[in-house]
Amino acid sequence: MSRRAAVLGHPISHSKSPLLHRAAYRELGFDADYTAIDVDVEDLRGFIAEVRRDASWCGLSVTMPLKKAMTLEVDECVGAAAELGVLNTVTFGHGPTGPRLTGHNTDVMGIVNALRHASGLDTLHGADAPATLGRKSAVLGGGGTSAAAIAALARLGHETVRLFVRDTARAAEAHRAAEACGIRLEVLSYDGAAERLGESDIVISTLPPRAADPLAAALDQGVFGTELRPLLLDVAYDPWPSALADSFARQGGIVVPGLEMLLYQAVEQVLLFTGAGADSAARVIDVMCDAVNAPRRG
Structure with missing residues (x-):
């Protein structure tokens, strides 16, 4: 089954995240479609309710103005997201009654x-x-x-x-x-x-x-x-x-x-969404650099 991922925010048309993630998924051979979806705070709860009914989702990137509001829609926050009370990443797992959403902060x-x-x-x-x-x-x-x-x-x-x-x-x-x-x-x-x-x-x-x-x-x-x-x-x-x-x-x-920040936080997101190991990070960031005409890291 092809997976789904997206970046959420408002406004969102300027986002380079689709370019970065799609390049990384091609490099890793990960079958997923990554899009940009305009979602404002007042629409977030309804959007997440729909997401929970769709088993194809594997990850969400979260930008302004949703980084605080999204903490109320996930099942738990871990790491820096729990420490700070803001997140920029959501991953999907399996809970006893359906998908379990976990918040992370790769910023x-x-x-x-x-x-x-x-x-x-x-x-x-x-x-x-x-x-x-x-x-x-x-x-x-x-x-x-x-x-x-x-x-x-x-x-x-x-x-x-x-x-x-x-x-x-x-x-x-x-x-x-x-x-x-x-x-x-x-x-x-x-x-x-x-x-x-x-x-x-x-x-x-x-x-x-x-x-x-x-x-x-x-x-x-x-x-x-x-x-x-x-x-x-x-x-x-x-x-x-x-x-x-x-x-x-x-x-x-x-x-x-x-x-530069966008690139490095996206590497962490890609590893979370795809399950790829940390040893994939160097090749992932190089193809992402190519996608946005940035110098390769190597």
């Missing part, structure tokens, strides 16, 4: 490996992440991806993270992530971000496309010191380069495209 390792690759370090199930990727970090935005960013920075040895948000009262997911990871979180107003980002070794923007454009304009006024080369991971990858990425690059910062 965390997607961010870790994207930063490791940009720093010239081994990725993909290699050695434990070293505590050598800077000490001062900042996260822009307080949504579900910010929780994964905080957890990733914890895994990279950071003990304090500055979180810049428009409304400091709306950072519950980030606070939960920081508490779970043992990180000290400084929640600051987004209005002061431009003047403070130059103090960071690593900046992770979890903002939607174009949401950081005003910040980029402020950064163009020259707030980085001459000795600083902060590293920016901008998880938004369409359009690319973002205005924020351009601003960082003009000031000598190192820019990591959001496509």
